[in-house]
Amino acid sequence: MYACFYMSGRFGLISSITEQGFYAYSDALVKVILGALMAVVRNTEYVGIIRRWWAAAASASADMDSLIRMAKVPVLSLDLTGSIVSWNANLESLTGLLVSEVKGKKLVDVAHDDNQEAIVEAMKVAKENTSSASLIEISIPVGGDSSSGGPALRQLAMTFVPKSTQEGRLAGFMAIGQDLSDLSELKMVQTRKSALLAMLSHEIRSPLHGILGMMESLMNNVGAKKFHRQLGIVKGCSLRLLDLVTNVMDLTQAQQVNCEEGSAKRQAEPVDIASIVEEVISMTRVAVDKMNRPLVLPSVLLRNDVVGLQLPLFPGDAHKCTQLVYNLMTNACKFTENGHVAMSARWLKDQDRLELEVSDTGRGISKEAQKRIFRPFEQEQNGDARSFQGVGLGLAVCLEIATLHNGQICVRSDLGVGTTFTASFFCDGKLGLAETVKASPAVLAAVDTSPTDLAAVKASPADLAAVKASPADMAAMPVPPVAASQPAGKFRGLVLSVD
Numbered sequence: 216m217y218a219c220f221y222m223s224g225r226f227g228l229i230s231s232i233t234e235q236g237f238y239a240y241s242d243a244l245v246k247v248i249l250g251a252l253m254a255v256v257r258n259t260e261y262v263g264i265i266r267r268w269w270a271a272a273a274s275a276s277a278d279m280d281s282l283i284r285m286a287k288v289p290v291l292s293l294d295l296t297g298s299i300v301s302w303n304a305n306l307e308s309l310t311g312l313l314v315s316e317v318k319g320k321k322l323v324d325v326a327h328d329d330n331q332e333a334i335v336e337a338m339k340v341a342k343e344n345t346s347s348a349s350l351i352e353i354s355i356p357v358g359g360d361s362s363s364g365g366p367a368l369r370q371l372a373m374t375f376v377p378k379s380t381q382e383g384r385l386a387g388f389m390a391i392g393q394d395l396s397d398l399s400e401l402k403m404v405q406t407r408k409s410a411l412l413a414m415l416s417h418e419i420r421s422p423l424h425g426i427l428g429m430m431e432s433l434m435n436n437v438g439a440k441k442f443h444r445q446l447g448i449v450k451g452c453s454l455r456l457l458d459l460v461t462n463v464m465d466l467t468q469a470q471q472v473n474c475e476e477g478s479a480k481r482q483a484e485p486v487d488i489a490s491i492v493e494e495v496i497s498m499t500r501v502a503v504d505k506m507n508r509p510l511v512l513p514s515v516l517l518r519n520d521v522v523g524l525q526l527p528l529f530p531g532d533a534h535k536c537t538q539l540v541y542n543l544m545t546n547a548c549k550f551t552e553n554g555h556v557a558m559s560a561r562w563l564k565d566q567d568r569l570e571l572e573v574s575d576t577g578r579g580i581s582k583e584a585q586k587r588i589f590r591p592f593e594q595e596q597n598g599d600a601r602s603f604q605g606v607g608l609g610l611a612v613c614l615e616i617a618t619l620h621n622g623q624i625c626v627r628s629d630l631g632v633g634t635t636f637t638a639s640f641f642c643d644g645k646l647g648l649a650e651t652v653k654a655s656p657a658v659l660a661a662v663d664t665s666p667t668d669l670a671a672v673k674a675s676p677a678d679l680a681a682v683k684a685s686p687a688d689m690a691a692m693p694v695p696p697v698a699a700s701q702p703a704g705k706f707r708g709l710v711l712s713v714d
Contacts, residue, residue, distance in 0.1 A: 370395040483530035520559035529642035551577035569642035
């Protein structure tokens with residue numbers, strides 16, 4: 216067509232104005248047609264892309280729905296009003312409620328009455344902070360009866376998370392959880408076991424106090440002097456059993472407090488660690504083993520490095536802290552034949568921690584045993600460790616007590632060198648400083664020893680330098696009287712320590 220108009224113009228068949236007008240309108244028309252063709256092609260491509268995106272989104276949605284429906288954990292979804300939108304097969308199996316029975320109902324109406332406030336609060340938190348999740352425990356009556364006298368409850372731990380639209384607006388809530396019914400039964404059994412152990416421990420401990428009182432009375436009876444050794448052994452066995460029963464009871468109580476959620480907050484009182492150390496060392500001096508022999512050997516020096524330190528008070532239970540320190544101290548003495556057992560403390564102000572260390576120069580603990588000595592009924596098995604008294608509850612009790620005080624306990628040890636136990640307690644210093652405990656010389660133990668036994672003392676110069684008693688102080692120290700049964704001419708030695 217362009218060629219015809221061009222040749223017609225050359226031979227004068229049409230005017231130049233007509234020819235130029237044709238060119239102008241034709242160019243515009245061609246451009247419009249080409250643009251329309253290009254738009255059709257481009258839109259066809261866009262439609263294909265949109266269809267693929269839609270198919271992918273639909274497939275992902277179907278996969279998600281299938282995953283939720285077939286998941287082996289309870290999953291449900293709610294709208295903004297708290298009405299149930301989806302209810303997966305696992306929930307149907309756990310509760311016996313079909314999705315058709317609960318869909319459209321509010322979750323607070325399906326769950327037990329006691330859980331209504333927790334559910335409402337969880338949805339409120341999710342609305343206020345769309346980036347957070349709330350974990351609550353709910354109970355759903357099997358069969359849908361939410362009355363207190365209805366069927367058994369199904370315990371579920373559910374995590375509520377907000378569900379948003381593409382524009383970022385809150386669209387509802389998703390909840391995924393775990394069936395706690397078996398755990399609830401286990402918790403009930405654990406609670407009953409703890410109550411039984413506490414009752415048995417109490418019933419056993421009461422007659423033991425009577426036995427100890429009678430033993431003490433008989434040992435002080437002049438007519439029973441010839442049975443003094445046998446009575447002492449009975450008393451030592453009774454003390455050992457009493458210590459075991461006390462440890463069982465305290466361990467049970469501590470574990471029960473750790474397991475029970477929402478239990479009453481532990482009553483705290485200002486605890487003076489320096490006074491506890493002083494008291495424990497005094498008790499350790501007179502402690503005996505299962506054969507009624509002094510627990511602290513003559514060749515062992517007790518050292519109190521807490522003396523003179525300005526330490527703060529910390530919140531806790533003074534009785535339980537005393538038990539922790541006593542367990543660590545007697546444990547160190549049992550496995551130390553030469554050298555010293557020392558107690559020290561320090562306040563880590565920048566960490567809000569108060570640390571207590573009990574170190575000894577005993578046989579040490581193997582690396583493998585260090586991993587399990589804090590478990591109940593676990594002990595070091597190397598050498599003749601089983602010849603020592605105890606069933607392996609002392610350190611487990613120490614760990615539970617430290618945990619109750621928001622602290623921890625750890626051990627460092629080398630075989631043949633010694634062991635150091637470090638117990639830490641929360642201490643921010645707000646309760647003020649405790650009174651400084653002054654050093655005073657004291658008798659560590661009065662035991663029957665020969666000059667050969669005294670020569671076996673292998674205390675280091677640092678240990679011996681710790682004894683700061685003046686001649687006047689040492690002269691004023693009471694010397695224990697020689698027992699009537701003491702053989703004539705036998706040397707009676709005293710091992711001294713500063714505490």
